[in-house]
Amino acid sequence: MDALSLLLKRQSYNQLTEPAPEGICLENILQAGVTVPDHGGLTPWRFIVFRGQALDDLGEIYAEAREAQGADCEKISKARNMPLRAPLVIAIIADVKDSPKIPRLEQLVAAGCSAQAMQMAAFAQGYQGIWRTGDLAYDAHVKKQLKLKEADEIIGFLYLGTAKSEPPVKTRKPAAEFVEYWLE
Ligand SMILES: Cc1cc2nc3c(=O)[nH]c(=O)nc-3n(C[C@H](O)[C@H](O)[C@H](O)COP(=O)(O)O)c2cc1C
Numbered sequence: 001m002d003a004l005s006l007l008l009k010r011q012s013y014n015q016l017t018e019p020a021p022e023g024i025c026l027e028n029i030l031q032a033g034v035t036v037p038d039h040g041g042l043t044p045w046r047f048i049v050f051r052g053q054a055l056d057d058l059g060e061i062y063a064e065a066r067e068a069q070g071a072d073c074e075k076i077s078k079a080r081n082m083p084l085r086a087p088l089v090i091a092i093i094a095d096v097k098d099s100p101k102i103p104r105l106e107q108l109v110a111a112g113c114s115a116q117a118m119q120m121a122a123f124a125q126g127y128q129g130i131w132r133t134g135d136l137a138y139d140a141h142v143k144k145q146l147k148l149k150e151a152d153e154i155i156g157f158l159y160l161g162t163a164k165s166e167p168p169v170k171t172r173k174p175a176a177e178f179v180e181y182w183l184e
Helices: 003-009 023-033 053-068 073-085 104-124 140-145
Strands: 045-051 088-094 128-132 153-163
Touching: 003 104, 023 045, 023 088, 023 104, 045 053, 045 104, 053 073, 053 088, 053 140, 088 104, 104 128, 104 153
Parallel strands: none
Antiparallel strands: 045 088, 088 153, 128 153
């Protein structure tokens, strides 16, 4: 797939199964995640790859978070199963650095670029995926278990795998709806 087609055809898909990206494909995805604009070279990101039993472990963290919120059994059980919606999940964490020059916002944006780049790299190699957050991405227990510092944020969980069926092709709004031209 050429680069422009990749940019114009990228879309999310949530019906995911094995095989998950592994080996060089997974390395490419992770490398794409660190090949993003980075003001000041702060590398304000880190990634956690969840595969196999680790998906259950993440589910357990989610379930504990719901329990701490006083959720009912159904909600706790739903949370426990959430990471099992794909064979591979990558957590993208903004590892925000204390910098006198680079604002926190810029570091969050850079980590967001990592998530986007990783989804694109997966798509380019024939995989599908979806970037998810949900309220648990902002939950104190989840943040603690994933070892976030005070200033850090969970930018998202990238669910990756192979599409269970052909994803529907999405039509996009024309860019003209969002653009104004300031031309002399
Ligand atoms: C920061 C962020 C968080 C998101 N969280 C969720 C989520 O929790 N659940 C969900 O279904 N979609 C979520 N989305 C949206 C999907 O990733 C996806 O973009 C959306 O379904 C539209 O599909 P498209 O990417 O094909 O346009 C999120 C997107 C972003 C950028």
